[in-house]
Amino acid sequence: MPWGLMGLEKPTAILSALLKSGRLPHALLFTGPAGGGKNSLARALAAALNCAGPDPGPCGACLSCRKIAKDLHPDLITLSPDGEDGGAKKDASRSKRQISIAEIRELRRVMALRPFEGRVKVFILREADRLGREAASALLKTLEEPPPDSALFLTSAAEDQVLPTIRSRCLTLRLNPLPLETILQTLAGQRGLTGPAARLLAALSGGALGPVLGADPEAIWDRWQTLNRILEAGRPEESLALAWRWALTVGEDRTGWSEILELLRLWWRETLRLAALGPEGLEGPPPSPAQSLWAGRLSPEVQERAGRALDRLAEGLERIPHKPELFWANYWLSVLQPGRA
Ligand SMILES: [Zn+2]
Numbered sequence: 489m490p491w492g493l494m495g496l497e498k499p500t501a502i503l504s505a506l507l508k509s510g511r512l513p514h515a516l517l518f519t520g521p522a523g524g525g526k527n528s529l530a531r532a533l534a535a536a537l538n539c540a541g542p543d544p545g546p547c548g549a550c551l552s553c554r555k556i557a558k559d560l561h562p563d564l565i566t567l568s569p570d571g572e573d574g575g576a577k578k579d580a581s582r583s584k585r586q587i588s589i590a591e592i593r594e595l596r597r598v599m600a601l602r603p604f605e606g607r608v609k610v611f612i613l614r615e616a617d618r619l620g621r622e623a624a625s626a627l628l629k630t631l632e633e634p635p636p637d638s639a640l641f642l643t644s645a646a647e648d649q650v651l652p653t654i655r656s657r658c659l660t661l662r663l664n665p666l667p668l669e670t671i672l673q674t675l676a677g678q679r680g681l682t683g684p685a686a687r688l689l690a691a692l693s694g695g696a697l698g699p700v701l702g703a704d705p706e707a708i709w710d711r712w713q714t715l716n717r718i719l720e721a722g723r724p725e726e727s728l729a730l731a732w733r734w735a736l737t738v739g740e741d742r743t744g745w746s747e748i749l750e751l752l753r754l755w756w757r758e759t760l761r762l763a764a765l766g767p768e769g770l771e772g773p774p775p776s777p778a779q780s781l782w783a784g785r786l787s788p789e790v791q792e793r794a795g796r797a798l799d800r801l802a803e804g805l806e807r808i809p810h811k812p813e814l815f816w817a818n819y820w821l822s823v824l825q826p827g828r829a
Contacts, residue, residue, distance in 0.1 A: 490545045491532050494674055495666045495697060496525050500545070502661065503533055507544035512537075513659045514634035517616065519647035520663030523698025527566075529663065530612045530641040531556060534564045537639060538606035552606055563606035565598065567591060568614035587619045592626040600635050609638045616642035617649035624651050631657040665695020668771055675700060684773035685709040691772035692754055711748065712773070715755055720778030724826030728817075735816045745805050745812055749798075756794055759783050797822040 491500040499518075506512040516533075518526040532546050535556040541547025548557070555561040569585045595611060603609040613619075619627065630640065631654070642658060644650050671690040674697055675681040681689070685705040692708070693700045714734055721727040738744040754772060761769040763783035775783070782790075797819050804815030 490541070490543065490548050491536075492548065493525055493528055493532060495670055496529055496663065499529060499661050499663055500532070503529075503536070504544050507536055512639075514638065515631050515640045515658040516642070517647075517650065517655060517658035517660045518641065518643045518663060519650075519660060520645065521665050521694050521696040522645040523693075523700075524645075524663045524665065524696035525698065526643040526645075526663055527612065527614060528698075529661075530643060531564070533641065534561075534608075534610035534612070534639070537608040537610060538563065561606065562604040563609045564612070565595075565610070566612045566614065567595060569618045570615075584618065587613070587615075587623050589620065589622040589626050592619075592623045592630075596626065596630055599630060599638050599640075603637050607637065611638070611640045613640065613642045616644045616654060617646040619651065619654065621651070624654055628653060628657065666693075666697060667695070671695070671697060671700060679705075681705055687771070687773045688712055691758070692750060708747070708751075711751055712755075715751055716776040716778040718778075718820070719755075720776070720781060724824040727824055728820055728826070731816065731820045732813075735813045738812065740810055740812060742805075742809055745809075749802055749805070752798055752801075755779070756791075756798070760786060760791065793825075794823055 491504075493500060503512070516530075518530055520526055535546035535548075535553045536544065538552040538556070538561070539546050540550035540552055546553050546556075548554075552561065556564055567587065569587050595613070599609065599611060601609070613627075634640065642650070642654070647655070647660070647662070668690050671693050672682075672686060675686045675689060678701065685708070688709060689700045689703055689705055714730070718727045718730045718734070721730060738748065758770055758772050758775075759779045759782050761771070762775050762779055763786045767775050800822075801815050801819040804818075805812055808814070
C-alpha cells in the first residue's frame with residue numbers, strides 16, 4: 489500500500505478507485521480539520537498521477553515520486569495565501585491574506601503550458617476559502633475548461649467559506665476528524681507518548697494528526713499545569729500574580745497566545761464535561777484539583793461569564809496583538825472576580 493497516510497485509508501481508497509477506472513476529475517476540493525492531512529493527500533495524488541509504477545497510487549520509489557517527496561518536481565506547483573507552509577501553521581492569529589487575482593492569472597498562464605517532465609501538471613491551491621471574488625471568478629474559467637494534462641487540487645479547513653461557485657465545480661473529498669483513540673494509538677506508536685500528556689495532546693488535536701505529531705508535549709503539559717495552578721490558587725491575588733508571570737514569558741508571541749487560547753477553551757470544555765458526565769466523560773488527562781473545584785461551581789452564570797471573557801480575550805488578541813497583557817489581565821479579573829466572595 490503505497491499511499492502511506494495514517495488514518496486516511498478511506499479517502500485514499502476512493503482516490504485509488506477513481507484512478508483505476510480513469511474517472512478522476514480535473515478539480516478536487518479536499519476539506520477537513522487543519523493539520524488533518526489534506527495537503528499530504530493532495531501531494532500523494534499528484535505523485536500517483538505522475539508515478540512510473542504499475543499500480544494506481546504513488547509507488548514512492550520511482551524518480552517522479554521521489555522528486556515530489558522532496559518538493560523538486562517541476563510539474564507540482566503549490567499556491568498558498570501564506571507561502572509554502574501557510575496552511576500547516578496552526579496559528580489562529582495569522583494574517584488573513586487573500587489569494588489575489590494576479591496569482592490566479594499566473595496560475596492560469598503556467599497551467600496552459602505542457603508538463604515539463606511528468607504526465608500531468610498538478611496545482612495545489614491551499615486555503616481555497618481565502619480566494620477573493622475576483623480571483624475566484626478568474627479561477628472558474630479554469631475549472632470549467634481545464635487545460636489538457638493538468639489537475640487542480642484545492643484544500644480548505646473551512647468548507648462552508650469556499651465560494652459555492654467553486655465548490656460546485658469540484659469533487660469534494662472530506663477528511664473527517666480522526667477518533668481520539670486513533671490519535672492516542674499513533675502518539676504511542678510513532679512517538680512513544682502515553683499518559684496524561686498524550687491525552688492532553690489528543691484532546692487538543694481536534695481530530696488532526698499533523699499538529700500533534702510536531703508538538704512539544706512537555707511544553708504543552710507545563711502550560712496545562714500552570715493553567716491549573718492559576719485556577720486552583722486559594723486567593724485571587726495569587727492567581728493573578730501567576731497569570732501575570734505567565735504572560736511575561738509569552739510576550740508578544742502570537743503563536744504562543746493562540747496556543748494558550750486553545751488550552752483555555754479545552755480546559756473549560758473539559759471542566760464542563762467533568763461537571764456533566766464525571767471523570768469518565770473527559771477526553772483529556774485525568775481531572776486536576778482545579779477542575780474538580782470549578783466543576784462544582786459551574787452554574788449557568790459562571791459558564792456564561794467565563795465564555796464571554798474568553799471571547800473578549802480572543803477578540804482583543806486578534807485586534808491589538810501587541811497589547812496581550814491588557815486583555816489577559818481583564819480575562820482573569822473577570823473569571824476570578826476578586827473582591828467578590
Ligand atoms: Zn512512483
